[in-house]
Amino acid sequence: MSILAFLIQTLRIATPYLFAASGGVLSERAGVIALTLEGWMLTGAFCAALGSFYTGSPWLGVLAGIGGGVLAAALHALATIRYRADQVVLGIAINLMSVGITRFFLRLAFDSSSNSPRIPGFDWAGASEGGTTAGLGSLLASFSNPLVLVALLSLPTVWWILYRTPYGLRLRAVGEKPEAAASVGVSVARVRWIAVLGAGAFAGMGGAYLALEQHQFTDSMTAGRGFIALAAVIFGQWEPKRVALACLLFAAAETFQIRLQGLQLLPSQFVEMIPYVLTIIAVAGIVGRSRQPAALGRVTEP
Amino acid sequence: MAQPDLSAPARDPWYQRLMEPLLPPLTALLIAAVVGDLLILSFGQSPREVYRLLVDGTWGNAYGFGQVLYKATTLACTGLAVALGIRAGMFNIGAEGQLALGGFAAALVGLGLPAGTPAALAILLCLLAAGAGGSLAAAVPGALKARFGASEVIVTIMMNFIVAAFLNWLVATKVSVAESLHTPEIHAGAVPRLAEVFPAFHGSAANFTILVAIGLAVSVWWFLFRTRAGYELRAVGLQPDAAEYGGIHVGRTWWRTLLLSGALAGLGGVNYVLGYKQYYEEGFAAGAGYLGIAVALVGRNHPAGVLVASLLFATLSQGALAVNALVPKQMLDVLTAVVIIAVATAVPEVQRLLRALRGRQA
Numbered sequence: 001m002s003i004l005a006f007l008i009q010t011l012r013i014a015t016p017y018l019f020a021a022s023g024g025v026l027s028e029r030a031g032v033i034a035l036t037l038e039g040w041m042l043t044g045a046f047c048a049a050l051g052s053f054y055t056g057s058p059w060l061g062v063l064a065g066i067g068g069g070v071l072a073a074a075l076h077a078l079a080t081i082r083y084r085a086d087q088v089v090l091g092i093a094i095n096l097m098s099v100g101i102t103r104f105f106l107r108l109a110f111d112s113s114s115n116s117p118r119i120p121g122f123d124w125a126g127a128s129e130g131g132t133t134a135g136l137g138s139l140l141a142s143f144s145n146p147l148v149l150v151a152l153l154s155l156p157t158v159w160w161i162l163y164r165t166p167y168g169l170r171l172r173a174v175g176e177k178p179e180a181a182a183s184v185g186v187s188v189a190r191v192r193w194i195a196v197l198g199a200g201a202f203a204g205m206g207g208a209y210l211a212l213e214q215h216q217f218t219d220s221m222t223a224g225r226g227f228i229a230l231a232a233v234i235f236g237q238w239e240p241k242r243v244a245l246a247c248l249l250f251a252a253a254e255t256f257q258i259r260l261q262g263l264q265l266l267p268s269q270f271v272e273m274i275p276y277v278l279t280i281i282a283v284a285g286i287v288g289r290s291r292q293p294a295a296l297g298r299v300t301e302p
Numbered sequence: 303m304a305q306p307d308l309s310a311p312a313r314d315p316w317y318q319r320l321m322e323p324l325l326p327p328l329t330a331l332l333i334a335a336v337v338g339d340l341l342i343l344s345f346g347q348s349p350r351e352v353y354r355l356l357v358d359g360t361w362g363n364a365y366g367f368g369q370v371l372y373k374a375t376t377l378a379c380t381g382l383a384v385a386l387g388i389r390a391g392m393f394n395i396g397a398e399g400q401l402a403l404g405g406f407a408a409a410l411v412g413l414g415l416p417a418g419t420p421a422a423l424a425i426l427l428c429l430l431a432a433g434a435g436g437s438l439a440a441a442v443p444g445a446l447k448a449r450f451g452a453s454e455v456i457v458t459i460m461m462n463f464i465v466a467a468f469l470n471w472l473v474a475t476k477v478s479v480a481e482s483l484h485t486p487e488i489h490a491g492a493v494p495r496l497a498e499v500f501p502a503f504h505g506s507a508a509n510f511t512i513l514v515a516i517g518l519a520v521s522v523w524w525f526l527f528r529t530r531a532g533y534e535l536r537a538v539g540l541q542p543d544a545a546e547y548g549g550i551h552v553g554r555t556w557w558r559t560l561l562l563s564g565a566l567a568g569l570g571g572v573n574y575v576l577g578y579k580q581y582y583e584e585g586f587a588a589g590a591g592y593l594g595i596a597v598a599l600v601g602r603n604h605p606a607g608v609l610v611a612s613l614l615f616a617t618l619s620q621g622a623l624a625v626n627a628l629v630p631k632q633m634l635d636v637l638t639a640v641v642i643i644a645v646a647t648a649v650p651e652v653q654r655l656l657r658a659l660r661g662r663q664a
Contacts, residue, residue, distance in 0.1 A: 035459070075643075085646035088393050088455055092595050093642035100635030107630040108345060224463060234456060269471035276460040280442065284452040292453070 006255060012213075014251035015151040016041070016222075019206030020229030021236075021243050022154040023069075023199030029162060029238055030195035031175040031295040035091030036076050037203050038226025039098035044069035044204025046102040049217035050109060052119040061119065062147065062208045069204020070197050072098060077196040081189050084299045099220055106219065114219050121212040122146060147209040154202060155247075159240035171195055175293035203229075231279040238293060250275045321656065327600055327614070329652050330644040334637045341636060345629045352625050359624020360617045366624065368496060368506025372573065373616035374609075375508075376401070378515040379570030380594025381612050382522050383436075383563045385603040387454075389526060390559040391539035396443060396458030397567040398591025399465035400436040404568020405575045406469055407435030409582035412488030412575070413477075424490035428576055429514065429569065436568015437561045439465050444560030448553035454560065462591070473584050484583035493577040509577030516609070518566060523605040535559055567591060593619075596642045615641075 020041055024034040044065040051057075051064025076094050079085040103113065110116045122145045162168040173181040174191045182188050203226065210225075211217045228250055236243030257271035339349045360366045380397040387394035394400075411431040415424050443457035477485045496508040526532040537545040538555045546552045574586045593615055600614065601607030615638060622634035 033455075035455075079643055079647045083647040083651060085643070085650075088395070089595065089599060089642060089646045092395070092592055093639045093646070096589075096592065096642070097636055097639030100632045100639060103632035104341065104630050104636060107632070113630070227459065227463065231460065267471050267475070269467040269474075272467045273464050276463045280446070280452075280457050280460050280464075283456050284446045284450045 006259065009258070010248065010252045010255045011148055011152075012145075013254050014247050015145075015148050015209050016206040016225050017229045017232055017247040017251060018151040018154055018244065019147075019209065020203045020226055021232045021247050022158045022240075023202030023206075024230055024233035025155070025158050025238060025240055025243055026161070026171075026195050026202065027199035028233060028296055029175045029293055030171045030192045031178065031293055031298065032077075032080060032192055032196050032199075033087040033091060033297045034199060034230055034233065035088060036072070036094045036226075037199075037229050038222055038224065039091075039095040040069045040072045040076075040200045040203035041207040041210075041222045041226045042098040042102055042220065043072040044200075044207030045211040045221055046105065046207070046217050047071075047204070048208035049116045049119050049211040050105075052121070052212060053116060056120050058120055058122050058212050061121075061212055062205065065208025065211070066201045066204045069200040069202070069207060071200070073196050073200020073203075076200075077193050080299070081192050081196070086299070087297050095226075102217075103219060106217070116217040118215050119211065119217070121215045145209065145213055147205065147212070150205070151209070154205075155240045155244040158202075162240065167191070167194070172293075175295055178295050178298075228275045231275040234279050234292075235275070235282045237282070237291070246278075318660070325652060325656070326602065326645055326649040327611075329649050330600065330641045333644040333648060334640045337640045338633065338637050341633050342629055345633075347628045352628050355625045355628065356617075356621035360621045364500075364502035365504070365506045366620060368503035368508035369620045370613065370616045371496070371512055372507040372509065372578070373619050374612040375512045375515045375573045375577075376570045376590045377593055377597050377612035377615055378519060378609055379573070380567050380591050381597030381601060381608040382515075382518055382605060383567035383570075384594045384598035385601065385605070385608050386522060386526075386535075386566060387559060387563045388598060388603045389539045390535045390555060391542060392447070392556060392559065392563075393455045393595075394440070394443075394458055394560065394563045394567075395455055395595070396440060396461045396564070396591070397570075397594040398587050398589070399458075399462040400439040400564040400567035401570050401587045401591050402469055403439040403465050403571075404432040404436035404565075405571025405586060406472075406485075406582045407438075407568070408432040408491070408572050409485050409488055409575045410477075412491035412580075413486060415488075415490040417489040419490040421490070421492070425493060425576065428491040429572060432568045432572045432575075433565035434568070435571070436564040436566070438564070439568070440560045440564025444557045444564075447560065448557035454556075470584060473582070483585070484579070484581045487580045488576070491576050492580055493572065495577070507578045509573070511573040511577040514569060514572065515612075518569065519605040519609050522566070526605070531558070567594065593638065596638060596645075599642060599645050 020037045023040065024037055027034040047068025048061040048065030052061025055061070072094060076090055079090045080087050106116065107113055162172060170181060170186045170191050173186065174188050178188045207222065210221055214221070229247070232246035232250060233243055236246040253271055253274045257266070257268055342349045342352050360370050380401055383397045383400065384394055408428040408431050411428050412424065415427065439461055442461055443454045446452035446457055447454045473483055473485065479486050493509045493511050495503070496510065497503040497506065526536060534545070534550045534555055537548065537550055538552050542552050570590065575582050597608055597611045597615055601611035618634045618638055622631035625631065625633070
């Protein structure tokens with residue numbers, strides 16, 4: 001049971017990473033740097049809280065979260081694809097903007113500067129009502145949020161899009177050699193628009209999971225998870241399968257640390273560093289050759 | 303009558319030459335003002351009233367202006383750090399971590415020195431420590447970029463988190479005052495407040511670190527445009543392949559630039575640690591490193607532009623507190639982001655338009 005509990009907790013911690021990293025793979029394989037995952041996620045979390053609060057339905061909350069992520073991604077796409085702004089600069093700006101705008105509207109909508117009121121989340125088997133249900137009951141309760149299962153399917157979906165659909169072929173071409181793709185009649189801008197909006201949708205879903213799981217939106221609640229997801233994308237070398245493993249690995253390290261908190265084997269701050277240190281090692285190409293999509297971050301003429 | 307010399311390029315009229323440097327900030331501010339009006343109206347307030355408060359609370363009185371100068375000092379340092387990197391073709395996103403480590407190093411040295419150390423010596427040693435701390439945080443991306451060509455964007459971002467966690471651990475377990483997230487007060491190395499010379503600034507955090515920031519801006523200008531190393535740095539930034547062919551060691555230039563850039567950001571930490579609180583406190587950087595990117599961008603990576611841009615963003619940041627009674631202070635965070643997006647997006651469009659118009663005249 002202990003191992004099962006460990007796995008379940010790992011999965012729950014991995015859920016937002018899996019969602020955001022799916023968006024990261026989609027966007028970066030199309031050649032658009034995904035520094036913005038953090039901002040898209042935060043916007044998604046806020047919109048999910050709004051949606052769930054006003055409609056009373058967590059499902060509509062998820063939809064609103066996706067909408068929020070897509071909206072933030074559209075701004076990014078407009079600036080970087082249509083107006084060819086620098087992707088790194090825009091990424092930083094959109095992250096700053098997400099923090100500011102969610103705080104601003106938090107005051108406007110809920111008259112609070114730190115958190116929203118309690119919002120309806122997914123409550124199968126009365127998971128959040130407390131009560132220690134034993135055995136199968138607690139297992140079920142752990143999965144009371146259906147997004148955990150959806151998250152497990154997100155990277156396989158991205159894999160399927162990339163390697164099994166005509167659009168995926170074009171997307172990979174656009175990320176590697178946009179000029180070649182353009183010369184055979186592929187619209188680079190259009191492929192990138194779709195990829196970035198899709199990435200926003202995935203990240204928004206990750207944000208929605210956070211807000212619904214905690215039954216409220218709190219200020220800056222993504223807390224760097226978007227960057228951990230980006231770290232997973234890079235450490236997983238832009239391959240959906242490896243990226244999924246990286247997400248699970250990072251989440252397992254966190255679970256391990258939480259479980260062993262009493263033992264103080266390793267200070268929690270050092271566990272926090274793991275994804276970042278591994279990513280630095282990966283980009284330096286010290287373990288195996290890590291190659292990013294050739295056109296990543298390059299502003300190409302249409 | 304002499305014939306006009308056709309070989310000399312025609313000089314643009316003065317208003318066109320003035321438009322080149324002034325248009326980007328003006329366009330950005332105009333767009334920010336429109337978005338700002340919308341946000342203010344959405345909160346049911348009068349834009350005129352909010353802007354009046356913003357001006358009154360910043361440039362309108364000595365205390366507010368002192369606070370603007372204080373905030374601009376840190377931003378000038380991180381802005382110079384980012385600008386120097388961009389001149390060499392690199393994005394240093396790590397100013398946040400470099401600033402924090404610089405501030406921490408200065409606090410450590412200030413703590414270590416005996417109380418009787420002459421102020422000038424103590425400040426000098428703390429400054430050196432701050433620069434070294436910033437350089438240390440930048441050394442990892444610098445070495446990996448020079449040696450393996452690893453993306454400095456990714457490595458500097460990751461370093462921000464690593465430095466934050468590391469300092470967090472050090473402060474929490476090794477050097478904190480009980481039940482707090484800051485170090486003990488330093489014994490030596492406090493930088494005097496501006497108020498000691500200009501009493502009007504009384505109460506504001508403005509201090510003489512501002513001279514360090516101005517001195518750094520002048521030094522960076524001189525380095526970039528008057529030295530051989532600065533020329534090499536700019537050559538690498540414009541065209542690394544051509545620079546390599548011209549005999550410039552590109553990897554070494556990247557490495558040196560990141561060390562210098564980190565030192566500039568690290569020196570910004572002195573403003574808080576020696577000039578304001580007299581101790582290192584977790585989270586004091588509070589986004590000043592990321593804002594350095596905005597400062598460099600609006601200042602067009604020129605030291606003089608960086609100084610002006612740091613005043614602009616410091617005004618927005620201090621003004622936020624002044625308007626908080628009417629609209630949430632986060633409005634100014636949004637406007638800061640809008641300014642960055644506008645400079646990166648709308649300004650090139652306007653410049654293209656200007657060039658097209660001028661082409662038609664000719």
